[in-house]
Amino acid sequence: MSTIWHHIIPEEDRAASRAAGFGRPSGLGHRPALLIIDVQYRTAGTRPMPFDLAIKEFATSCGEIAWQAIGHIAELLALFRERNWPVLYPYVAPKFGFDQGRLTEKVPTMMEIPAKGYEFVEAIAPRAGDVLLPKKHPSAFFGTPLASYLVNTGADTLVVTGCATSGCIRSSVVDAFSYNYRVAVPEDAVYDRNQTSHAVNLYDMAEKYADVMDTKALLKALSELGHANAQEISK
Amino acid sequence: MSTIWHHIIPEEDRAASRAAGFGRPSGLGHRPALLIIDVQYRTAGTRPMPFDLAIKEFATSCGEIAWQAIGHIAELLALFRERNWPVLYPYVAPKFGFDQGRLTEKVPTMMEIPAKGYEFVEAIAPRAGDVLLPKKHPSAFFGTPLASYLVNTGADTLVVTGCATSGCIRSSVVDAFSYNYRVAVPEDAVYDRNQTSHAVNLYDMAEKYADVMDTKALLKALSELGHANAQEISK
Amino acid sequence: MSTIWHHIIPEEDRAASRAAGFGRPSGLGHRPALLIIDVQYRTAGTRPMPFDLAIKEFATSCGEIAWQAIGHIAELLALFRERNWPVLYPYVAPKFGFDQGRLTEKVPTMMEIPAKGYEFVEAIAPRAGDVLLPKKHPSAFFGTPLASYLVNTGADTLVVTGCATSGCIRSSVVDAFSYNYRVAVPEDAVYDRNQTSHAVNLYDMAEKYADVMDTKALLKALSELGHANAQEISK
């Protein structure tokens, strides 16, 4: 059970929410799929850098904190590779003039990210057979065929990793939950440019939508899923 | 410009985000529609009560803080009535046995809300001609025909009010933004059981998805929209 | 393999389509769910009547042909009940003034269906535990949480029955196919007010989206699915 938000959400408030019945675990199912969302150089930088410098490379960069998360994503990815479980990569598609809209009004710098920024970070990059999902909006489900790929794999559980906790992660988790997938969010394998938003969004997700824990605990829980199930999925 | 999150998000972090280009205004369009989300007794209680008591009436109640927001919603509603602008009521549909799923695992008390809880709070209740949208999931768009009603009205701007800031409001705002609607969130006309989540979700929305201000400022901005536009909408 | 469209689609055209590679079977999966779409008195009439009379009772009625299909739906339903497989009822929700839109412009009589028309036909009516899905648009997926209920059941195969072949059946089948569900359409358990549209829509679906066969053949194929799978679904 995560404690990452304890310094921000007073115990009194957490207790009140528990009293109302929020925050129960939903658990893992039998057929997990891994989502690695927006782990492109545009959110991590081409190498670990302090935030102030990082945003000079790519305005949307989260800086060195991204690289800690990427290390944890790589651990999860290794297990999914070993078990031959499905791995999907929703990612920010390069923007064209016709993409001007609400997003580029709220964050105009989005239109000026150099091409390199759209490449996948090498440490967790996709390989043949992984599902690639270009997207134009925050949720990995919105305006993409993600739901169709998930039906095709037979997944019942989504492990959601990447960036940003308060943006594409949060909205993808809410949609996954709304589709009735079980959702696990490894708190140290998601990242955000703002640490308060990071912690409070993890709290909100733990209260209402997902099971939040660290990568170590999640790896243990996933490892205990039967190999039989893994074979069924990978057929 | 809201300051409701200033005590939680350090100025240093807010400045860093501004430097990266986040949080620009998207402004109002010409044809607003009002969404009043989940303002049912289940989120407000049948009368203003302290949170501890309120959750004994309905586990999902936010307590007396809801009633302050409802007063502000009523002010916005009065302007929309006067201008004959569209008003839509996405609301939580009563639950049946077949609704067991991820929601009822995370928050089992959701299944036990008495029928009275599903009624609209009288002060802002719908009248004939308003659009009623029963929903089963957080976002007012998910699994509902809200997008179709909006196309039908020709709206380009959504004023999003109701409950909970960190739940149905947040997810509806992200979807509205993703559909390219301009979104205004009056910070004192949305409510939540948790004040930290309330403030940080408003910050996240202001950074990425919506214009956040108080009801007074929003009423002023809406009043300045031409009556000609209002007539066009209501035809 | 259906022959219902042979008198309308020339063999030469069917051969050309086969040569291009269309119309291969997709087969059944392991976990079927039954959709009974719009089998309400508004599409069947309160009893079997010739079409000319039937549309005087409800403008949207298909007349006596509906009742032949309902007999076949009842056979399929009996098997699903026996196996404890999921049964879902997408149905036309009663219309309100705020539902005026494109539908009521194309077919104004839709607004004038008496309340009795919205009741389920008794022979196939839902029982406790079945999923009820009011809808406002043709596809059972559009603006409804059907996809979420399907994820919750773990279904991989949909048996689509009801009305109208060229309307809500066709659009639901295309969406189910797009979500990557395996789709079976029993040609004598779907019905339409127009026999040419009925046959050609079955042909289109067989070519591109679904496996089309008669109820007898489908019952046989479904019966051969293991009881083990059935238990897994109903848990």
Add this chain to the structure above:
Amino acid sequence: MSTIWHHIIPEEDRAASRAAGFGRPSGLGHRPALLIIDVQYRTAGTRPMPFDLAIKEFATSCGEIAWQAIGHIAELLALFRERNWPVLYPYVAPKFGFDQGRLTEKVPTMMEIPAKGYEFVEAIAPRAGDVLLPKKHPSAFFGTPLASYLVNTGADTLVVTGCATSGCIRSSVVDAFSYNYRVAVPEDAVYDRNQTSHAVNLYDMAEKYADVMDTKALLKALSELGHANAQEISK
């Protein structure tokens, strides 16, 4: 009013449908957008060829009939260019191994289309500023952000052209109608590999979802829309 289906749908059946209230016009709105769907060499061939030869170039080709339609699409496109109205190109995205699913089971040849087949037919190809929408499923709306682009343009009316009448056109029209857009289908600017399906799908759409007419009549109706509106759209 189209008569293209008169030889297939008996007058008696058409009269019955009219008596029930189907097939009323929905008319044009004020702000049209043009959808050119799947007009790629994979559906038309690199030049006009008889169907038998055409499917040897690309299995999904419709042969020379495509080129007649493309001539009419070009006429519509010229008007949209002149008025500076929005033009959108939903198109079939190249397929990868991970796209195996229901589509490739029903039509395995879909996986073997050479790269040239995915290029836009030059006569109607997009120019800078047009919206490009790669898609994986029949409807231009399914798993794409088309709805968001439409909200952004403020369109209220869609002119739907391209291929195939009984496939991507039909499903896109049903979705557009479900979103409450006014839909016009120019019968000679859409094409299909099967002429019976072509005619009956046009009939179905005219009955329930769209206004169907020839390009000449549609050009006349569009020309009468005020230039003021056009300016409003293009701003």
